[in-house]
Amino acid sequence: MARRPICPYCYETLAPREIRFRCNGRLSRTGKKCDRRRDPVLDERFGRRPSHDAGPVFTADGRKPTAVCPECDGESTYRICPVCHVELPVQFGMVENRLIAMVGARSSGKTIYMTVLLHEMRHQVGEAFGASLMGSDDATMRRYSSEYEDRLYRDRQMFPPTQTATTNANRVEPLVFRFGLRRRGLFGERPQHTVLSFFDTAGEDFSSRESVELNTRYLTNADGIILLLDPLQLPGARDLAAPGTPLPGMDGIDPPISLLSRVSSMLLAARGGKSARVGTPLAVVFSKTDAFWHLLENGSPLRSHAPARGRFEVGDSLSVHEEVRRLLKDWDGVPIDQSLENTFARYRYFGVSSLGRSATADSRVADTGIQPYRVADPLLWLLSEFGSVPKAGRG
Ligand SMILES: Nc1nc2c(ncn2[C@@H]2O[C@H](COP(=O)(O)OP(=O)(O)OP(=O)(O)O)[C@@H](O)[C@H]2O)c(=O)[nH]1
Ligand SMILES: [Mg+2]
Ligand SMILES: [Zn+2]
Ligand SMILES: [Zn+2]
Structure with missing residues (x-):
């Protein structure tokens, strides 16, 4: 890979040589064992995580997949980030590592979108x-199931507002996934892996000065950005929403253009x-489009699903x-369009509905269940821009 890898947990740039190791704490061949x-x-x-005791950290050549612990002579394959000490994904630095940043104002639907997308x-x-x-x-698997998926899909509940990362500018816990795709190559079908890191920010993280440093690192190191904009936060669109749609409060909310x-x-x-212009591909995603379906023609692409043919x-x-x-x-959103055109070399609009309709008055999933529309399009576009997913057609 051309550029230096970036830790998917803390978004710091790493030199492969500086990657460190953690002893696995098992009995070694010489009969020694690290506490x-x-x-x-x-x-x-x-x-937090008081139960999380771990083997000692040691320095060795981080470009190698294994190293020998100087305390116990045991061989370890646990490579860790020299900055945040989190164990790096298997084959880190050898497989594609893509960081996807997600940004959106408060209540724009980020947590629900991320849960449904995954x-x-x-x-x-x-x-x-x-x-x-x-x-x-x-930790990602456990957190995704218990904090996100179970709550929405099993308990059918909405989420409380996400905590800000400002209390400790370094305390971010992205969800890190491995996306694998079987691709036909010279040697038959083989899986190709891409590491994806998602960081669910709280809306106000992008409007307070304390967190600018963290967010700058996060955004500038991202390979792709999903900017989630809530049309219900556009003054020109609020009046057009289907009657009965709960409108997000506007107090203290950053309007989409700012x-x-x-x-x-x-x-x-x-x-x-x-x-x-900025080269990072930017997916500009309008959430909650179900609130506007009544104004769209039957043939509108926003009312249908993307073709499921295994290509973008x-x-x-x-x-x-x-x-x-x-x-x-x-929606009186033309300034958004102009601003994008002036700033980004690669951007694309998307319209999604994570739930398929509004939540009930007591903040639960409607009885008809979760019926998402087009939620995967933005991620598939980014993956196709990275070359990790095949494209069909041109444009
Ligand atoms: N109509 C409709 N409403 C939605 C949809 N997705 C989210 N909402 C509404 O938007 C509210 C906020 O969603 P969240 O995902 O919690 O928003 P967030 O951006 O994570 O909010 P913060 O964590 O406070 O920044 C939900 O409680 C729902 O009422 C959707 O697809 N359609
Ligand atoms: Mg949230
Ligand atoms: Zn050891
Ligand atoms: Zn790190």
Whole structure:
């Protein structure tokens, strides 16, 4: 890979040589064994998890897959990030490592979107693409099931507002997955892996000054950005929403255009004043589109599902892009369009509905269940831009 790898847990840039090791704490061939102990760096990063004692950390050539622990002579395959001490994914630095940043204002639907997106990727979309999505570490799998999937799919409840990362600018816990796709190559079918890291931010993380440092690192190191915009937070769209749609409060919420300019200026500033547009692909995703279906024609691409043919269909995606651009005019959102055009070399519009309809008055999933529309399109677009998913058609 051309550029230096970035830790999917803390988003710091690493030199492969500096990757460190953790002893596995097992009995070694010479009969010695290292005690598990507290790791102050892990404690500092994650604050909690008192049960998490771990083998000692040691330095060796991080470009190699294994190293011998100087205390017990045991061989270890646990490679850890030198900055945050989290165990790196298997083959880190050798397989594609893609960080996807997700940004959105408060209550724009980020947590629900991420939960439904990952669920779809693990089920319907996974099947259509012959793809798998697995937690890259045990903590991700446990957190995804217990904190996200169970709550929405089993208990049918919405989420409380996500905690901000500002209390400790380093305390971020992204969900890290391995996306695997069987691809036909020279030597038959073989799986190709991409590490994906998702970080569910709280809306206000992008409007307070304390967290700018963290968010700058997070955004500038991302390979792709999902910008989730809530049309119900656009003054021109609120009146058009289906009667009975609960409208998010606007107090203290960053309107979509100012969130966009905040993100743009962070990315532009990190380029050190170079004038060209930002190259990071940006998926501009409008959430909660179910609130506007009653105004759309029957044939609107936003009311149908993407074709499930195991490829990213470029033509279908462009028709969604145009439909959303057209809607932006009705929503008085033309400044958004102009700002994107001026700042980003690669952006695309998407319209999704994670739930398929509004939540009930007592914040539960409607009786008809979760019926997502087009939630996977933005991620599949980014993956196709990275070359990790095949494209069909041109545009
Ligand atoms: N109509 C409709 N409403 C949705 C949809 N997705 C989310 N919502 C509503 O938006 C609310 C906020 O969703 P969250 O996913 O918790 O929003 P968030 O962006 O994570 O919010 P913070 O964590 O506070 O920043 C939900 O409680 C739902 O009422 C959708 O697909 N359609
Ligand atoms: Mg949230
Ligand atoms: Zn040891
Ligand atoms: Zn790290």
